[in-house]
Amino acid sequence: MTTTDLGIRAEPGSFRDPANRVFHLGEQVLRGLGPGAAADWRALAASDFFAALLAEGKVCGTTVVDPATLPDTGWTTVLRHERIPFVSHPYEWSFGMLRDAALLHLEILRRALEAGFTVKDGSAYNLQWQGATPVFIDIGSFAPLVEGEPWAGYRQFCQTLLYPLLLQAHLGVDFQPWLRARVDGIEPDQLRPLFRGIRRLLPGVPTHVHLHGAMQARHAAASSSAVAAQLRDAGYSRGLALATVRRLTKLVRRLDRRVDGGHWVDYQRTCAYSAADRAAKEDFVAAAVAAGDTARLALDLGANDGRYARIAARRAAQVVAVEQDPAVVDALYRVLRAEGDRRILPLVMDLADPSPGGGWRGVERAGFAARTHADVVLALAVVHHLAIGRNVPLSEVVDQLVGYVRPGGRLVVEFVHPEDPMAQRLLANKPAGLFPDYRSDEFARLLALRCRVERQQDLPSGTRTLYQAVVDG
Template sequence: MTISGVRVEPGSFRDPANRVFHRDGDVLRGLNEQAASDYRALAGTAFFRALLAAGKVCGTEQVGSLPDLPWATVLRHERIPFVSHPYEWSFGMLRDAARLHLEVLAEAVAAGFTLKDGSAYNVQWRGVEPVFIDVGSFAPAREGEPWAGYRQFCQTLLYPLLLQAHLGVDFQPWLRARVDGIGAEQLRPLFRGLRRLRPGVLTHLHLHGAMQRRHAAATTTDVREQLRAAGYSRDLALATVRGLTRLVDRLDRPPPDSHWEDYQRTCGYSPEDRAAKEHFVADALTSGPRPALVLDLGANDGRYARLAARHADQVVAVEQDPAVVDRLYRRLRADRDRRILPLVMDLADPSPGGGWRGAERAPFAARAGADVVLALALAHHLAIGRNVPLPEVVDCLVGLVRPGGRIVVEFVHPRDPMAGRLLANKPAGLFPDYRPEVFARLLAQRCRIERRLDLPTGTRTLYLGVVGG
C-alpha cells in the first residue's frame, strides 16, 4: 500500500481479509467485504462486548469506510504500550497468554464463532495483563469444521510449555529460531519412552502428528465432511477447548534459583550507596516531562523498574535470566501491576528482526525509542563480560533513547569488586580503555551530560544525559 500517510504493519499480511496499518498516530485495521460482514455480526454479540469490557480483547471501534483507503470498513484499535514477542516472555507469561487465548476461543465457540488463528503473537500485554489483539481472527463457525488455529496454537504456545514444564528446557531460543514456532517433528524425538505419558504429550504431540500424516493428502473440505459425518459438533469443539485449558492449567515450572535473583544483596552496595543511587534515579525520572515509556535494562528483581513506575506511564524491565523474569512476573501479576512489562532478553544478543524479509517481527531496537533509559550496573557486563567495545556499548544504550529523552547510566570502575570479578577471568591488559574518564568522554560525545554523581564508596559513577532532538 502506497497511500500517503499510511504505514502498513509488516506482520499483518498473512490474512488477506484484513490488514493492520498506522495513520496519524492511530492503529487501524482495514476489512474486506466478507471480514466487514463478520465483524458486524461479531460486534452485535454479548460475548464480544463482555470481552471488550473486561479488557481481554483490545479496545476496538468501527470508524466506517475511509474514501482514500481500499477497505470495506476500518476499525480503530487501542495502542499497546510496547509490542513484545513470545520468545521474550517468561514461562508464566506464555502460560497466561495461552490461557487467555483459550478463554477467548471458548467464549467464541459457545456463541457460534471461532478463531481463524492460534498464534501466540495474537496476544500482547498491558503491563502483566495479557490482551488478545487479533480482532480480525474472529469468524462465524461452520458446522463440522475443526479449529483452524489448533496447529498454530500447539507450535507457538503448547509445545513451548511442554518443553519447559516437562523437560526444564527454556523455550525462548526455540521460539526465536522459527517465527512459526516449534514443529511437532522437532519435539517428538525428545518425548519418547515413558516421556510420551506426560500430560498432553501423547494426545497433542504424538497422536496429533499421526493424524496430520494420515490426512496429509486430504483437503480442508474433505476433513470437514468427515468430521460432520462423524458427528463433530459445537459441543465437542467446546469440550476440546476446555480440555486444552485444563492441560495448560496443569503445566507449571516454578523458576529455579538464580544468583541474579539475590543481586541487590550481593552486588556490594553500601546502604549509603543504595540511598544515593535511588535518589539520583528518582530525580532523573522527574527532571523533565513525565515519561510515557521507560526501559530498565538489566532489571534483575525489578527494584528500579518499580521505582520508575511511580513516575512513568509504562516501564519495560529487560533481564537476561528467564528465571529472574518469571519470578518478577509472578510477583507483579499478584500485585496486578499494569505499568511494568518484564521481558527476557540478552542485551548482548537482543531480539533481531524475524519472519518474512526479517521485518515481520520488528527487532528490539526498532521497538524501543524510550523517553528514559535506565542502564544501571550494566555497561561493565557488556564491555568486560561480553567483550563489546566500550564505544559500541555507549552507542547502543544512547540509541535506545528517543530524541529529547534521558538516559541514566552507571559506570562501574575497574577497581570495583564486581568489575574485578569479571576482569579476573580475562587476560591481563585486554581492556585498556575501560576507565571512567574514557567512558565519560564517550558519553559526552553522544548526549548532553546534565548531572553526575560518584557514589559514596567511590567505585561507581552515575550519569544523567539528555539525547539531542
C-alpha cells in the same frame, strides 16, 4: 496515488489473512476489513460475549472509524484499535507470561464457541500486554462458527504456545531460543524425539505431540476442506470442540516451570552495594525520571527484581523491564501479575544478543531496536557486563544505549569502575590488559560525545558513578 503517499503505513506483521490487514495512520492503529470480514465484524460487534470481553479488557479496545475521517483506503470497513504501549514477541516472554497468554487465548475461544463464533487463528502473536496483563489483539480472526468444523488455529496454538510450555515444564529447557528460531513455532516432529520412552506419557504429550504429529503426517496430502468433511461425518460438533478447549485449559493450568530461579534472583542481597550506595542510587534515579515531562515509555535494562522499574513507573506511562535470566523475569512477572500491574512489562532478553528482526523478509517481527524509542532509559550496572563480560567495545556499548533513547529523551547510566568488586570478578576471568580503555574517564568522554551530560554523581563507595544525560536530536 499509493497508500504510502496518503501517509498510511502497512503493518509488516499483518499480511497472512487477505481478508483484513492492520495499518497505521499517524498514531492511529487501524484494521481494514474486506466484504466478508466486515460482515463477520458486524455479527461480532452485535454479540454480548464480545461486548463483555471488551469491558473486561481481555481484547483490545476497538471501534468503527467514520470513513469520512480517513483517506480512501479501499477497505469495506475500517476499525480503530487501542494502541499497545510496547509490542513484544513470545520469545521475549517468561514461562508464566506464555502460560497466561495461552489461558487467555483458550478462554476467548471457549466464550466464542459458546456464543456461536470461533477464532480462526491460534498464534501466540495474537496476544500482547498492558503491563503484566495479557490482551487479545487479533479482532480479525473472529468469525461465525460453522457447525462441525474443527478449530483451524489448533496447530498454531500447539506450535507457538503449548509445545514451548511442555518443553519448559517437562524437560526444564528454556523455550525462548526455540520460538525465536522459527516464527511459526515448534513443529511436532521437533518435539517427538525428545519425548520417547517414559516421557511419552507425560501430561499433554500423547495427544498433542505424538497423536497430533501422526495425524498431521497422515493428512499432509489432504485439503483442509476434506479433513473438515471427514470430521463432520464422524460427528464432530461444537460440544466436542468445547470439551477439547476445556481439557487444554486444564492441561495448561497444571504446567509450571521445572527449574529453580537463576543466579540473579537474589541479586539485591548478594551484590556489592552498601545500604548507602543503594539509597543514593535510588534517589538519583528517582530525580532523573522526574526531571522532565511524564514519560510515555521508559526502559529498564538489566532490571533484575524490578526495583528501579518501579521507581520509573511513578512517572512513566509504561516501563519495559529487560532482564537476561528467564527465571528472574518469571519471578518478577508473577509478582506484578498478582498485583494487577498494568504499567511494567518484564521481558527476557540478552542485551548482547537482542531480538533481531524475523519472519518474512526479516521485518514481519520487528527487532528490539526498531521497536524501542524510549523517553527514559535506565542502564544501571549493565555496562561492565557488556564491556568486560561480553567483550563489547566500550564505544559500542555507549552507542547501543544511546540508540534506545528517542531524541530529547534521557539516559541514566551507571559506570562500574575497574576496581569495583563486581568488575574485578569479571576481570579475573580475562587475560590481563585486555581492556585498557575500560576507564571512568574514557566512558565519560564517550558519553559526552553522544549526549549532553546534565549531572553525575559518585556513589559513597567511590567505585561507581551515575550519569544523567540528554540525547539531543
